[in-house]
Amino acid sequence: MHAIRRVIASDNSCLFNAVGYCCEKSLRESTRLRKVIVDAIRADPATFDEAFLGKAPTEYADWISKPNSWGGQVELFILAKALRVEIAAYDIQTERCDVYGQDADYEDRIMVIYDGLHYDSIVLNPSSIGADVEKDVSRVPASTPALASVAALVRSQHAAKKFTDTANFSLRCLVCQKGLTGQAEAVAHAKSTGHANFGEY
Ligand SMILES: [Zn+2]
Structure with missing residues (x-):
């Protein structure tokens, strides 16, 4: 199987749509997934306090409900927990992978790739160019060791400078x-x- 970067629209909801595509093969989950964040924040004020969120929880919940607000690490953390799935987030600039929801005994892992501003999905596909979207495998077992094809994809995206240097953009x-x-x-x-x-x- 080949690792493929599935491009998600740059409409300020890319994190949500990248996760939604991986989990449901749907690009219409962003409103629902923003609600998942809001509900999680309201349900667990001890975990999701101002120190964790960077602003008062009610303010944060209002902000992330808006369709133009960008999701980031907080959202990956919460979505992994709420959707009971490991989320492996690959950063193109550093080639680092952060896994959210690791050691929580979830069955599946999904993969996203981050270019400094924008999230896309990573899927596995039998074709090296990912010709048939219908054949995308977007969930892998959580116990899967790091996949060589995914590492190679991230390395090639880094070599092609497909990231934004957020210090200078x-x-x-x-x-x-x-x-x-x-x-x-x-x-x-x-x-x-x-x-x-x-x-x-
Ligand atoms: Zn301004």
Whole structure:
């Protein structure tokens, strides 16, 4: 089987749609999965407190409910737990893999790939170009050791520089349209203005 990067639309819900595609083979799960996050935060205030979320839980829940808010590590952590699936997240820039939900005895593992701004799904397919989407295998057993084909895919994406260096990339605040450089400026802008939606440009 060959590891294939299945491209997910850049519509601010890529994390949710990448996970939704892997779990359900559906690209229409983002609203439901945002709700899963909100419900998890409300149900477990001891775990999902302000220190964990970076803002007050009610504020965070309101924010992540909005279709333009980007999911990240918090969402992968919560989705792994709520969907009872391991989520292996591969980072192209560092070639690192973080596994969420590991050691929780879940049956399956799904895989996503991150380019610094955007998440896509990783699936296995009998064709080296992933010709037939219907044949995508998007869940592998959780006990599977790191797959050589997936490691090779991540390495080739890194070699082809298919990632954004978030220290130096250009982005724009989608609230006030200010141009910003790098994640640090975006974080500082969000802190000083309360604006929390950014787009690449
Ligand atoms: Zn702004």
